[in-house]
Amino acid sequence: MTALRDAFGKALLELGSKNKDIVVLDADLGSSTKTEYFAKEFPERFFQCGVAEQNMVGIAAGLAASGKIPFVASFAVFITKRALDQVSISVAYSDLNVKLVGAYTGLFNGRTGATHMAVDDISITRAIPGMVVLDPADALETRQAVFAAAEYEGPVYIRETRDEWPDIFNDDYRFKIGKGKIVRGGKDLTLIGCGVMTSEAVKAAEMLQTKGIDARVVNMSSIKPIDEELIVSCAEETKAIVTCENHNIHGGLGSAVSEVLVQRSCVPVRMVGIKDTFNECGTNPELLEKYEMDAPTIVKQAQSLLENI
């Protein structure tokens, strides 16, 4: 297992060695976001902005306006809240080719607590016109998402999870913006996960199997644009959906999936995620359990959903 933030840092370094137009900006968090790997190798293309995220995002916009491909990394809370006007206007409204990276997402932020925990970054960025929103599920997909973002022409927001999480994909996998992936077949219901909650959903599916329930698992790492056709086919084929996200249940993956379903194929939905609360310090397993987002919770939600249909 690789820590996803290391996968991100190494991917950025690799990308930088292949493409001289890649530039990286940091607001004094490079050792946390792992932009430090790029900084060490390509100091002339790395811009340290100090604790000033609004200025940093604006500078990235200026670099993009001049043909560069900036990756701007900070904690997700600061990229999407402290610098939201800049993200919205200097980047998105101006249609500039900036790649925003939000680290320390949802519950899992190395025990630094609520001020550093983004529970709402998906809902915020989803609502920015033209913004692509990605939440990679494992180390391999993180690397591919970085490359895909660089190739894509336009603003992108990537969630960068901090720690080690189980590998889901092997080298055959090809991440594509706008495409989800069935990672486990099944017919009784579908668990749709994004980011590291996909691996929690996989665990839940295995537990459900022992109870005679055959759960399909989908990785929906591209939240915007979202794979509408896959969501609709899962709804039509399995008739019930549980969404699993490392994010507030308001406005994130669950909402995005529901938006598709209410318009195309109404089936019952349960949402597993942060229940509209700020969080606290704790280890990842402790937080998963306390905030009812772990595999056993997903199992309970799935069972309850099926019983009530």
Added chain:
Amino acid sequence: MANIDKNELERLRQVASDIRCSVVSMVKEAKVGHIGGSLSVTDILTALYFSVMEVKPEDPGWEDRDRLVLSKGHGATALYSALAYRGFSPVEGLESFGCIDSRYQVHPDRKKVPGVEVSTGALGQGLSVGIGMALAAKLEKKKYHTFVILGDGEIQEGQVWEAAMFAAHYKIENLTVILDYNNVQLMGDVDKIMDVAPVDKKWDSFGWIVKKIDGHDLGELVENLKEAKRSDEGPVIFIAKTTKGKGVSFMQNTCDWHGGVPSEEEFNKAIGELKDYGE
């Protein structure tokens, strides 16, 4: 007294007069817009686009062009007029300003108007973007210069000072800021709303080279801005003393004309004065 040819000065004065007339007409027709702050910045834009900056109107994306970021984006009518008269777009299109489907939005949209470098209007953002452009020039070893125009109400925004710190820290000498210091903002005089003085000392303490100029003396503007472009010292800020609503007597020095729309009578009076001012 600035060293500028008399005929050149006269040409620039005429352009500035045309731009001012255009500003007042656009706002009157659209019934929306920011006359005061557009008239105060007109001479600065005239000096930049018609003398100082190297641009190619037929090729707005020319890689080696000098850049101008109008961070105080509500000066849009002056910017659009300057760009149109300079040849970036037809002058005849300006009357669609503020209308549905118009390329001329009330605040500049980079996607719609050739020559507009970034979409501004949300104050405080342009200096950061200008810094990014200047950094790109250094990376590419290009000689183009980046100019950023800030408003005095605008420098109440914290982001401006983040950007100021950055530019000084990295000694960004291929960037020049002009502060349109007219001392009037939307709700009243700047020194009553949220005093930014002493502006010169503030920028100096942030590590900038500070110069004071008359923001309506075209000769002085041209000479100083050309020198800033040539110089390898920086970053430089010109604190340009200006008058809100400059050129129209009843529009000067009052917040009423920050966003006010002239009546037919006021419009006629304004145009009359501006035509005299140009002569």
